[in-house]
Amino acid sequence: MSAVEQPHVLVVEDEPAQREVLAYNLEAEGFAVSRAGNGEEALLQIRENPPDIIVLDWMLPNVSGIEVCRQIKTRAETRDLPVIMLSARSEEVDRVRGLETGADDYVVKPYSVAELMARIRAQLRRTRPAAIGGQLTFEDIVLDGETHRVTRDGKPLKLGPTEFRLLSTFMEKPGRVWNREQLLDRVWGRDIYVDTRTVDVHIGRLRKALRQHGGADPLRTVRGAGYALG
Amino acid sequence: MSAVEQPHVLVVEDEPAQREVLAYNLEAEGFAVSRAGNGEEALLQIRENPPDIIVLDWMLPNVSGIEVCRQIKTRAETRDLPVIMLSARSEEVDRVRGLETGADDYVVKPYSVAELMARIRAQLRRTRPAAIGGQLTFEDIVLDGETHRVTRDGKPLKLGPTEFRLLSTFMEKPGRVWNREQLLDRVWGRDIYVDTRTVDVHIGRLRKALRQHGGADPLRTVRGAGYALG
DNA sequence: CAGCAATATAACAGTTTCATGACATGTCGG
């Protein structure tokens, strides 16, 4: 991670298990993480030690996430603080949208870690561009997280959303072997039921996409273990 | 067939809620988790299906955590099993007593999951580096658990899943002699019936793979006992 | 050195794992 200084994320989530999983993932990505288990705590922390971005669960005891968000966006000194809302169901997203709380982005549970990460980066890119490297590079492949574009040897590649997330996962740690479970968690999202063999199919599609202008297959199949880039 | 890929953690905690939160978090991190609600169950599981590490609550009904730990550390065959003790008390006296029973680390409740995770990794890094994606080195052989790559004298070696696991086992304790039963347990997994002679065959295959670019055979046959690396 | 037991190796057949194309379903914008 090429952060000059670690971006600081505040995670507001009342369910300890989910909070910790999220915090752990963020820490693993090189973020500095603070935690809050409820709205009051969140508002207090924002005043005492303002983060660079907030990931806010919609459902919170007492002061709801919506209310927290509203307060953040009302105060002049915190108005620029990016807020990403987490919501449990897709129907609720519409309600949240309707309420116009001013959140900068919404992520629906179950979300893929990769997706949330990408959105956090997208927000930070807006406010702290220096802290985030917008592009990932591996050999002649360049992936731009902001524009969602991938090029190989300068030529643009056409790939679907799933293939894009797959590739970004691989490109974050070139060489690392991911097993199918890990890829499902990361690319598809936790708590989603899909056959693990489906991963194979998408790997195949990604391979095809990467070869569309010629060039060798950069993906490596590790029999009995999973897949890796390079 | 059970993938012996993920490190296996045994959680011993009598309070179901706490046990599940912990197990959930561990599973989210990619560990394979077994659970035990009391000391007897824990000891039984350790015998039947030994984990790579144990997270052990101090306070347990009947057989206390201390006693479980003492028994683990008394037996020769489980002495190397890392134990992390969880305790509600924070007095120094307890810490000392906990470590006296032979626990490898000690975490005081309430603990942060991230911290516990870090300590688990630290223990595994010590005892089973390859299991958490570390690198192992022996002479000119390098095995990387993260990329699943093995090189000798810089040149990549091609080996199948079983040979890979076999080699990581040897490389975790260079010089140690493993008999065929132990190798079967560790590389093939319990509850799998294969002829012990099969080990010989795979040792042969591993030897061939290690010699594929020339170089001496680093494996040592100990007649009547088993095999060792170096 | 002969005889014996343990180990090494080669060959083989069965099984598992993976790659790929086809297809039904679902989604989204027009």
Next chain:
DNA sequence: CCGACATGTCATGAAACTGTTATATTGCTG
């Protein structure tokens, strides 16, 4: 409502891997 695109599952065939057996070799004992 249609059509293009995306997605998950399945069927099939190929390739890699595995366990066993049979046979050769080795090392030890006396």
